[in-house]
Amino acid sequence: MIVQEITTIGLSKAGDDKLDALKESGVFAEKMDGFRFAVALALAQGVIPPELPDRSPFLNVGSLDRDHTLRDAVEMLMPEQLRDTTPYRLIERLADWGVSELDAQSKAGEIDFAALFDQVAAKVSS
Template identity: 40%
Template sequence: MSQPFQPSEPTMIGLSEKAHPLLRRLKEDGHFAEMADAYRFGIALALAHGVIPDEPTAPRATIFSVATVDPDREIATAIRTIIDTEGLPVYRWAERLAEWGVAELARRAEDGDVDVAALLEEAAALSEQGTE
């Protein structure tokens, strides 16, 4: 019995060249201690909002190794659990989600601090709506 086709996973991930400076700015402005933290949070924010983003615009900037962003594969597991990856590599989905999430975080940062507590409350409210 043959195993189902497993797409080849990238070992390096990133953002579009448009979103990469936004990620850098989130760190430089002190919203996040590390760019990887903002990247991970962007993925989680997109998942919480139920976003199904399009492919990021080219050109792309490779920023992180998968091992840096998701050493225990917890992000991959979350994405596979929540989204039908449509046969695409899960870390390509992670890039799509991060693209949306980083842009959203940058938009919110324009108004001052990124209120992580408010974002978590918002995500919880969205989750509650989804279970009703």
């Protein structure tokens, strides 16, 4: 089965609402920044997120990943997961997971970015 690559990145409806809340609360200046950070967090954590339950269009792929950095990172770090999907479909899932994780931390008090970076450093070192 050939899966067609998407041209518009999306999030689940719940993920989009959470990203809106993170922007409104000042965690991120722009939703695009939060989206990118969420992808990086999910990649660093090594999660394999499930399919999106629903999909709300968010942003054109060319605007989000102009230089293909996100696509290249996913292709390099998650080749096994790309057997049944495309890079940008996987990026949507990674972002949705990351946004949910950031939202949960935000609701629990405050996002500890230093602790997140320490977790990533510990995983990279091992």
